[in-house]
Amino acid sequence: xxxxxxxxxxxxxxxxxxxxxxxxxxxxxxxxxxxxxxxxxxxxxxxxxxxxxxxxxxxxxxxxxxxxxxxxxxxxxxxxxxxxxxxxxxxxxxxxxxxxxxxxxxxxxxxxxxxxxxxxxxxxxxxxxxxxxxxxxxxxxxxxxxxxxxxxxxxxxxxxxxxxxxxxxxxxxxxxxxxxxxxxxxxxxxxxxxxxxxxxxxxxxxxxxxxxxxxxxxxxxxxxxxxxxxxxxxxxxxxxxxxxxxxxxxxxxxxxxxxxxxxxxxxxxxxxxxxxxxxxxxxxxxxxxxxxxxxxxxxxxxxxxxxxxxxxxxxxxxxxxxxxxxxxxxxxxxxxxxxxxxxxxxxxxxxxxxxxxxxxxxxxxxxxxxxxxxxxxxxxxxxx
Amino acid sequence: xxxxxxxxxxxxxxxxxxxxxxxxxxxxxxxxxxxxxxxxxxxxxxxxxxxxxxxxxxxxxxxxxxxxxxxxxxxxxxxxxxxxxxxxxxxxxxxxxxxxxxxxxxxxxxxxxxxxxxxxxxxxxxxxxxxxxxxxxxxxxxxxxxxxxxxxxxxxxxxxxxxxxxxxxxxxxxxxxxxxxxxxxxxxxxxxxxxxxxxxxxxxxxxxxxxxxxxxxxxxxxxxxxxxxxxxxxxxxxxxxxxxxxxxxxxxxxxxxxxxxxxxxxxxxxxxxxxxxxxxxxxxxxxxxxxxxxxxxxxxxxxxxxxxxxxxxxxxxxxxxxxxxxxxxxxxxxxxxxxxxxxxxxxxxxxxxxxxxxxxxxxxxxxxxxxxxxxxxxxxxxx
Ligand SMILES: Cc1cc2nc3c(=O)[nH]c(=O)nc-3n(C[C@H](O)[C@H](O)[C@H](O)COP(=O)(O)OP(=O)(O)OC[C@H]3O[C@@H](n4cnc5c(N)ncnc54)[C@H](O)[C@@H]3O)c2cc1C
Numbered sequence: 001x002x003x004x005x006x007x008x009x010x011x012x013x014x015x016x017x018x019x020x021x022x023x024x025x026x027x028x029x030x031x032x033x034x035x036x037x038x039x040x041x042x043x044x045x046x047x048x049x050x051x052x053x054x055x056x057x058x059x060x061x062x063x064x065x066x067x068x069x070x071x072x073x074x075x076x077x078x079x080x081x082x083x084x085x086x087x088x089x090x091x092x093x094x095x096x097x098x099x100x101x102x103x104x105x106x107x108x109x110x111x112x113x114x115x116x117x118x119x120x121x122x123x124x125x126x127x128x129x130x131x132x133x134x135x136x137x138x139x140x141x142x143x144x145x146x147x148x149x150x151x152x153x154x155x156x157x158x159x160x161x162x163x164x165x166x167x168x169x170x171x172x173x174x175x176x177x178x179x180x181x182x183x184x185x186x187x188x189x190x191x192x193x194x195x196x197x198x199x200x201x202x203x204x205x206x207x208x209x210x211x212x213x214x215x216x217x218x219x220x221x222x223x224x225x226x227x228x229x230x231x232x233x234x235x236x237x238x239x240x241x242x243x244x245x246x247x248x249x250x251x252x253x254x255x256x257x258x259x260x261x262x263x264x265x266x267x268x269x270x271x272x273x274x275x276x277x278x279x280x281x282x283x284x285x286x287x288x289x290x291x292x293x294x295x296x297x298x299x300x301x302x303x304x305x306x307x308x309x310x311x312x313x314x315x316x317x318x319x320x321x322x323x324x325x326x327x328x329x330x331x332x333x334x335x336x337x338x339x340x341x342x343x344x345x346x347x348x349x350x351x352x353x354x355x356x357x358x359x360x361x362x363x364x365x366x367x368x369x370x371x372x373x374x375x376x377x378x379x380x381x382x383x384x
Numbered sequence: 385x386x387x388x389x390x391x392x393x394x395x396x397x398x399x400x401x402x403x404x405x406x407x408x409x410x411x412x413x414x415x416x417x418x419x420x421x422x423x424x425x426x427x428x429x430x431x432x433x434x435x436x437x438x439x440x441x442x443x444x445x446x447x448x449x450x451x452x453x454x455x456x457x458x459x460x461x462x463x464x465x466x467x468x469x470x471x472x473x474x475x476x477x478x479x480x481x482x483x484x485x486x487x488x489x490x491x492x493x494x495x496x497x498x499x500x501x502x503x504x505x506x507x508x509x510x511x512x513x514x515x516x517x518x519x520x521x522x523x524x525x526x527x528x529x530x531x532x533x534x535x536x537x538x539x540x541x542x543x544x545x546x547x548x549x550x551x552x553x554x555x556x557x558x559x560x561x562x563x564x565x566x567x568x569x570x571x572x573x574x575x576x577x578x579x580x581x582x583x584x585x586x587x588x589x590x591x592x593x594x595x596x597x598x599x600x601x602x603x604x605x606x607x608x609x610x611x612x613x614x615x616x617x618x619x620x621x622x623x624x625x626x627x628x629x630x631x632x633x634x635x636x637x638x639x640x641x642x643x644x645x646x647x648x649x650x651x652x653x654x655x656x657x658x659x660x661x662x663x664x665x666x667x668x669x670x671x672x673x674x675x676x677x678x679x680x681x682x683x684x685x686x687x688x689x690x691x692x693x694x695x696x697x698x699x700x701x702x703x704x705x706x707x708x709x710x711x712x713x714x715x716x717x718x719x720x721x722x723x724x725x726x727x728x729x730x731x732x733x734x735x736x737x738x739x740x741x742x743x744x745x746x747x748x749x750x751x752x753x754x755x756x757x758x759x760x761x762x763x764x765x766x767x
Contacts, residue, residue: 001387001389001453003385003386003669004385006385009385261742261744264744265744265745276744276745279736282744283732285739286738286742287686290683293665294658298661301388301664304388305388307386308388318653318654318658321654367647370647371643371647371650373650374647374649375646377650378653379626379630380640380641381640381641382641383643383646
C-alpha cells in the first residue's frame with residue numbers, strides 16, 4: 001500500500017499542472033452556444049498538447065497513460081477548474097466503446113475527431129417507453145442491402161443538438177429474445193430524417209433533447225461489435241459512463257465541498273452566528289467530508305484492484321450510486337446554510353441543488369444500480 | 385500510487401482469517417461470551433505465539449515491529465470472527481506505553497507484553513470526563529491515585545492499567561497493588577468484558593517519557609483499530625444477511641429476490657466497503673503520513689462506528705424473528721458494533737473533530753476545549 005505518487009506519476013502531474021496553469025482559458029461565457037464553442041476550443045487545445053484521451057492508445061492519438069495517470073489527470077483538471085471538454089460523451093463513453101469493440105477502420109475513422117472535438121457525440125439509448133429497461137427499446141432498424149433504415153424515438157439525449165454521431169441502440173431482430181435482438185450503431189445526425197427537439201429541465205436549461213428518426217440511414221459499416229451484439233456493447237458504454245465519469249465527478253464534489261465549507265464559515269444564520277458554528281450544521285459538514293473521502297478512496301481502491309487483477313473490486317460498482325447521494329446531500333446542506341438566500345433562482349447553490357436531483361436518475365437510476373450490486377456482486381437471486 | 389494491501393499484508397489477513405475461523409467457531413465465541421472470564425489461557429497463548437500482542441511493538445522491545453495496517457487487518461479479522469480476547473486492550477496499553485513510557489517502564493513491560501507473558505489495558509472513562517483522555521480531572525498525590533474509572537475493558541485479566549489523568553497525563557497502575565479493586569460490570573457487549581476500577585491511594589507511576597503528539601498518535605491508532613474491528617463485524621453481519629436472503633423463502637421465493645431485502649443488502653456493502661477504505665487509509669496515514677492520521681482516524685472511527693451498527697441492525701431485520709433470538713449469533717455482532725461505536729469517542733465526537741481539524745469555524749464551540757486541542761495537534765490539511 002502506497003498512497004503517494006511514484007516519481008513518474010509525480011512528474012506526470014507536475015507537467016500537467018504547469019501546462020494547465022499556463023493554458024487556462026479563463027471564465028466560460030454564458031449562454032449555450034458561446035459556452036459550447038468555448039469548451040470546444042478548450043478541448044482542441046488539450047488535444048493539440050496531447051492531453052485529450054490520456055489513457056487511449058498512442059496509435060489512436062491518445063497518450064497511452066496508466067489508469068492512475070488518467071485518474072491524476074481527472075483530479076488535476078478539476079482542481080485547476082478548467083472547463084469540461086465539449087465532447088464529454090465521446091471522450092468518456094463513445095471512444096472507449098469503439099476502442100473495446102470497434103474494427104480497425106472504425107478506430108481510424110472515429111477516434112481522432114472525438115479527441116479534437118471536431119465531431120461531437122451523443123448517446124441514444126433511452127426511449128419514452130424504455131428507460132431502466134433498456135433492453136426493451138423499440139426503435140427499429142431494417143436492413144436494405146448495405147444500409148440500415150431506422151425509425152423510432154429517443155429521449156433525454158444529452159448534447160444531441162450539437163452532435164455529429166449518436167451511439168444508437170436499435171432493435172434489428174424482433175423475433176429474438178429482447179437482449180439478443182439489439183444492435184449498436186453509429187448514427188450520422190446530419191440528415192433530414194433525424195430531428196432534434198430540446199427538452200427544458202427543471203433548472204430551466206435544455207441540456208437534453210428528444211430525438212426523432214424517420215427512416216434515417218446508417219451504412220452497414222457503422223455497426224459496432226456486430227449485428228445482434230448490441231446489448232454487450234451498450235453495457236461497455238454504460239460501464240464507462242458510471243466508472244470514468246464518476247471518477248471526475250468525485251473530484252468536482254471535493255471542490256464543491258471546499259466552497260461549501262468556506263461559505264458556511266462566512267454565512268450567518270437567523271440567530272446571527274456563522275452557520276458553521278451550529279452543531280447540527282457542523283455534524284453534517286463533517287459527515288460530507290467523510291463521505292467524500294470515502295468516494296475518493298473507493299475510486300483509488302477500485303483502480304488499484306483493477307491494475308492488480310484486471311477487474312475492479314466490489315467498491316467499483318458503488319461509485320456512481322454513492323456519489324449521487326453525497327452530491328445531493330451536499331447541495332441540500334448548502335440550501336439549508338443559505339437560508340432565505342436559497343429562495344432566489346439565481347442563487348448559485350439553488351441551481352446546483354436542482355441539478356443534483358438528476359444525479360440519481362442519469363446514467364442508471366439508483367434503484368437499478370442497487371439491483372446490479374445485489375445480483376452481480378452479492379449474488380442475490382434475480383428480482384422478478 | 386497503489387491502494388491495495390501488499391502480498392505480506394494479504395497473507396497476514398488470510399492467516400488470521402483461517403486461524404480464527406478454526407479456533408473461534410460460533411459455539412466457542414458464545415461460550416466465552418456467556419462465561420465470566422471471556423477468554424482462556426490456551427486461547428491467549430495461541431494468539432501470543434502468532435505475535436499479535438506485539439504486532440506494533442518495536443523489534444528492539446521484543447515485538448514484531450510491524451505497522452498500523454498489519455494491526456488493522458488482524459483487528460478486522462478479530463471482528464469478523466468476533467473472537468473474545470483481551471488482545472485489543474493489551475495492544476492499546478502497549479501503544480500508549482511505547483508512546484509515552486519511560487525507558488524503565490518500556491523495558492519492564494513491552495517485552496513481556498509482546499511475548500504474551502503480561503497483559504495490560506487502558507482506563508480512560510471516568511464518570512466526570514466522558515471518554516476524552518485529556519478531559520479527566522484525576523491527579524496523583526504523593527505518587528498515589530484515588531479515582532474511579534468505568535467501562536475498562538478486560539481489567540480482571542490485566543497486570544496493569546494505563547490511566548488517563550488531568551492535563552493529558554497518563555499513569556501506570558499495577559492491578560496487584562494495594563488500593564486497586566476491579567469490579568465486573570454487565571456489559572452491553574458480552575464478548576468484551578468491562579470493569580469498574582476503584583483506586584484508593586493506589587501507587588501510580590506517571591508515563592513521562594513521551595510528547596503529547598506521540599500520545600495522540602497512539603490514540604489515533606487505537607480508535608482506528610476499533611474502526612477496523614467494526615469493518616470485520618459489518619462484513620460478517622452482511623454475509624450472514626446475504627446467505628439468509630438466498631436461503632429463506634416466503635411467498636414461494638427467496639426473500640433476497642424482494643428489493644426491500646436486496647437493496648438493504650446492497651446498502652450494507654456500500655457501508656462496509658466505505659468503512660474499509662477509511663480504515664486502510666487511516667492505517668496508511670498512521671504509518672506514513674502522521675500529519676493526516678488524526679483526521680483519517682476520526683473519519684474512520686465515525687464512519688465505521690455508524691456503519692457497523694447500521695449493517696448489523698439491517699442484517700437483523702433481514703433475519704426476521706429468528707434474528708431477535710439469543711439462539712442466533714447475530715445479536716453478538718450487533719452488540720459489538722454498537723459498543724465499538726461508543727467506545728473511545730462516539731461518532732458525533734469524532735465528526736466534530738473532523739470539522740475542527742478542517743478549520744471549520746466554530747465560534748460557539750466550548751472555548752479551547754482541551755479534549756480537542758490535545759488530540760488534534762497536527763495542522764489542518766490543505767485543500
Ligand atoms: C440529466 C439527464 C441526462 C440524461 N442523458 C441521457 C442521454 O444522453 N442518453 C440517454 O440515452 N439517456 C439519458 N438519460 C436518461 C436516463 O438514462 C433515464 O432517465 C434513466 O435510465 C431512467 O429511465 P426513465 O427515465 O425512463 O425512468 P424509469 O425507468 O421509468 O424509472 C422510473 C422509476 O422507477 C424505478 N424503476 C424502474 N425499474 C425498476 C426496477 N427494475 N427496480 C426498481 N425500480 C425500478 C426507477 O429507479 C425510477 O425511480 C438522461 C437522464 C437525465 C435525467
